[in-house]
Amino acid sequence: MAGPGSAAVTSTILAGFKPGHDEELRHMANRMTLPDLLRDGLDIVFIGINPSVYSVTQGHYFARKTNRFWPAFSRSMLSAPARQALGVEQLTPVHDVMLQDHGIGFTDVVKRATARADELEPTEFAEATRELVAKLESFQPRIACFHGMMGYRPFVRLHAPTMPLPVLGEQTLRLGRTRLFVIPNPSPANAHASPVVQTEWYDRLAAALEQGASTAPCQCEGVPR
Secondary structure, three states: OOOOOHHHHHHHHHHOOOOOOOHHHHHHHHHOOOOOEOOOOOOEEEEEOOOEHHHHHHOOOOOOOOOOHHHHHHOOOOOHHHHHHHOOOOOOHHHOOHHHHHOEEEEEOOOOOEOOHHHOOOOHHHHHHHHHHHHHHHHOOOEEEEEOHHHHHHHHHHHOOOOOOOOOEEEEEEEOOEEEEEEOOOOOOOOOOOHHHHHHHHHHHHHHHHHOOOOOOOOEOOOOO
16 A cells, blocks of 8 residues: 555656666556555445556546546536535545545555556456455445446456446446446546546436435345455
């Protein structure tokens, strides 16, 4: 888990990069990560694929300005209670830790930081998803929301391979009381969801929290380790 000074340390590491050299420094940067922002009693936990090296240098989730998470989330009903309590109209990466006080947490499927998610090795997901299951079973948020199919597909393939092919929205798989959702990845590289559509998905999550437990049948109450 990244300590309080991890952002400054990683920035120093990255500042030392020279094209074609300093592979050891690059490996050091890749070993840094973002801390899980998890605690008991959360309403929703957002699950990314893995942290970007840039976000790790900044010490916050979705830190890159071009990422659509914070603007889209800030326009949603889901963020309204937190924005009102914090006295802001626009949430930014620096609010990620504060959002735990308002029922919202953050983690990733794989904790190793990379410049791009496609730099992850397929083998990394096996151990990482086991660790993710343990975290979700321990903290039992009301909803665990995966940002994008790239993170959710290996999760369900490894731990519940008999489940139907996943689609966006609420899943039939649950972990104890935790309902699982998959929504579009807010990365600007995702051309399939506009910022308006991204906000609509966060509004749907707010509605799901208001409605409580889904009436849809649940095919699985847990997953094998």
